Amino acid sequence: MEEQLTGRPRLGEKILKGAFFCCASISVVTTIAVICILAFETYGFFVEIPITDFLFGTEWTPLLQPKSYGMLPLLCGTLMIVVGSSIVALPVGIASAVYLSEYASDRVRNIVKPVLEILAGIPTVVYGFFALTFITPMLQSIFESTHVFNAASAAIVVGIMVLPMVASMCDDALQSVPDSLREGAYSLGATSFEVTIRIVLPAALSGIFASFVLAISRAIGETMAVTLAAGATPNFTLNPLESIQTMTAYIVQVSLGDTPAGTLTYKTLFAVAAVLFTLTLFLNLTASSVMRRFKETYE
Amino acid sequence: METNEQKSTVLDIQNVSISYGSELAVRNVSMPILEKTITAIIGPSGCGKSTLLRSLNRMNDFIENVEQSGNIMLSGQDLYESGVDPVEVRLRIGMVFQKPNPFPKSIFRNVAWGPTINGLSGDIEERVVTALQQAALWDEVKDRLQDSALNLSGGQQQRLCIARALAMKPEVILMDEPCSALDPVSTSRIEDLLFELKREYTIVIVTHNMQQAARVSEYTAFLENGVLVEFGDTDQVFTRPENQRTEEYVTGRFG
Numbered sequence: 340m341e342e343q344l345t346g347r348p349r350l351g352e353k354i355l356k357g358a359f360f361c362c363a364s365i366s367v368v369t370t371i372a373v374i375c376i377l378a379f380e381t382y383g384f385f386v387e388i389p390i391t392d393f394l395f396g397t398e399w400t401p402l403l404q405p406k407s408y409g410m411l412p413l414l415c416g417t418l419m420i421v422v423g424s425s426i427v428a429l430p431v432g433i434a435s436a437v438y439l440s441e442y443a444s445d446r447v448r449n450i451v452k453p454v455l456e457i458l459a460g461i462p463t464v465v466y467g468f469f470a471l472t473f474i475t476p477m478l479q480s481i482f483e484s485t486h487v488f489n490a491a492s493a494a495i496v497v498g499i500m501v502l503p504m505v506a507s508m509c510d511d512a513l514q515s516v517p518d519s520l521r522e523g524a525y526s527l528g529a530t531s532f533e534v535t536i537r538i539v540l541p542a543a544l545s546g547i548f549a550s551f552v553l554a555i556s557r558a559i560g561e562t563m564a565v566t567l568a569a570g571a572t573p574n575f576t577l578n579p580l581e582s583i584q585t586m587t588a589y590i591v592q593v594s595l596g597d598t599p600a601g602t603l604t605y606k607t608l609f610a611v612a613a614v615l616f617t618l619t620l621f622l623n624l625t626a627s628s629v630m631r632r633f634k635e636t637y638e
Numbered sequence: 639m640e641t642n643e644q645k646s647t648v649l650d651i652q653n654v655s656i657s658y659g660s661e662l663a664v665r666n667v668s669m670p671i672l673e674k675t676i677t678a679i680i681g682p683s684g685c686g687k688s689t690l691l692r693s694l695n696r697m698n699d700f701i702e703n704v705e706q707s708g709n710i711m712l713s714g715q716d717l718y719e720s721g722v723d724p725v726e727v728r729l730r731i732g733m734v735f736q737k738p739n740p741f742p743k744s745i746f747r748n749v750a751w752g753p754t755i756n757g758l759s760g761d762i763e764e765r766v767v768t769a770l771q772q773a774a775l776w777d778e779v780k781d782r783l784q785d786s787a788l789n790l791s792g793g794q795q796q797r798l799c800i801a802r803a804l805a806m807k808p809e810v811i812l813m814d815e816p817c818s819a820l821d822p823v824s825t826s827r828i829e830d831l832l833f834e835l836k837r838e839y840t841i842v843i844v845t846h847n848m849q850q851a852a853r854v855s856e857y858t859a860f861l862e863n864g865v866l867v868e869f870g871d872t873d874q875v876f877t878r879p880e881n882q883r884t885e886e887y888v889t890g891r892f893g
């Protein structure tokens with residue numbers, strides 16, 4: 340009998356391949372759909388409200404009369420959370436990472452590193468609750484003028500929230516600096532501190548920077564904790580002890596309310612979301628391009 | 639002028655044993671390192687030669703679970719005595735590693751780094767120039783001192799690392815297979831350099847390459863399984879070894 344080299348048709352294989360392709364497409368299609376809807380509704384909003392009024396106006400009262408659509412108070416609120424949480428998370432995060440990577444023994448490291456990762460998995464609503472019931476009363480006992488809902492409390496808790504991520508990513512960045520560099524520095528009579536500050540940290544700088552950018556990006560997008568702790572008052576203020584509203588908290592407020600679809604107020608949701616999306620997309624792209632350069636240098 | 643017999647002992651290794659956990663890597667080794675000579679440590683992989691070398695400037699301190707006994711005397715003082723600061727030890731005993739490990743900084747700053755952080759006296763620039771000249775790298779880099787050291791070739795990087803060690807003006811320079819990552823041309827340049835350097839420095843070099851040990855060193859130590867099988871004049875060790883194992887190793891019958 341003649342041997343055949345032509346294979347049997349493998350139908351199952353083709354079906355599976357198609358199924359896998361569909362699964363992979365879902366996330367891509369969803370992203371594209373989200374962007375399209377955002378763009379469409381945002382366009383609808385800007386037909387009625389000039390984009391300059393929206394971006395540079397200092398009154399945000401879409402739910403009250405007279406209505407006003409200047410989003411600077413929301414942006415300002417978000418920025419306060421970003422700056423405040425960065426003040427908490429970046430120095431402490433980098434210091435924890437230095438301890439873990441350069442000073443801690445393997446035994447300590449093996450305990451602390453998983454704990455950090457567990458900390459990163461706590462639901463954010465728990466942090467919001469923690470801010471409201473613990474951090475705010477503490478602030479009130481220090482500064483009497485502290486409002487029940489205030490930016491400082493929310494910023495601190497968001498800082499605590501992103502701290503594990505910063506520490507863990509900075510630790511990875513420090514760990515990826517080759518030991519040969521440390522040995523070279525030690526052999527020249529450097530102390531551990533000099534090796535860390537002058538050799539390891541500069542060599543890990545891009546990884547550290549990337550972790551900062553991602554932390555900021557998370558602080559911008561953080562919703563639950565700031566909604567609970569910072570309040571819902573779109574104040575154009577820099578006083579952290581007052582109640583503010585962030586972009587995300589505004590979206591929550593309107594989504595939970597009874598705003599009819601298609602109204603101008605409804606469309607503000609998409610305009611604010613578009614700003615949010617643009618900001619975080621830009622930051623994430625920055626982080627990933629920095630990370631890529633970082634990998635090229637040290638691998 | 640001076641004969642070998644008159645050279646003084648810079649480092650005296652006395653009954654040194656080193657273990658990682660339960661594994662004994664160096665067993666009761668004693669040997670002198672004489673001033674302004676090159677001493678080669680040879681032996682098969684895993685024989686403990688790098689461990690022994692790294693114990694000479696306390697680089698094993700960074701490895702967990704290392705235990706060491708015996709004494710290593712540097713001009714009469716034990717490097718492992720309590721109260722001895724390893725940083726001070728490394729100021730006097732420099733090191734060049736297996737793979738070139740320049741810092742991701744400019745050529746100039748690589749060489750200037752050690753003297754700067756330690757606040758060594760004198761003109762830093764002069765130190766850098768002298769060190770680069772001694773390391774036979776000056777002519778190749780004098781016009782681009784501000785370039786990144788990472789742009790140099792492997793051989794140049796290794797000479798930069800030698801210059802970096804020389805800038806500290808140490809008493810002893812330890813070299814851990816400094817040519818193992820280099821091509822033959824770069825290797826021979828470094829060997830030429832060693833001849834120049836031993837006029838001023840005491841050098842201990844670990845090498846896999848027996849021809850290299852025979853070419854560059856005055857004294858040779860042969861280690862096997864952490865035991866110092868033979869130590870003596872390089873000529874004698876290579877041509878008239880006293881020990882059977884040494885002879886088998888240097889003639890290439892194993893290792």
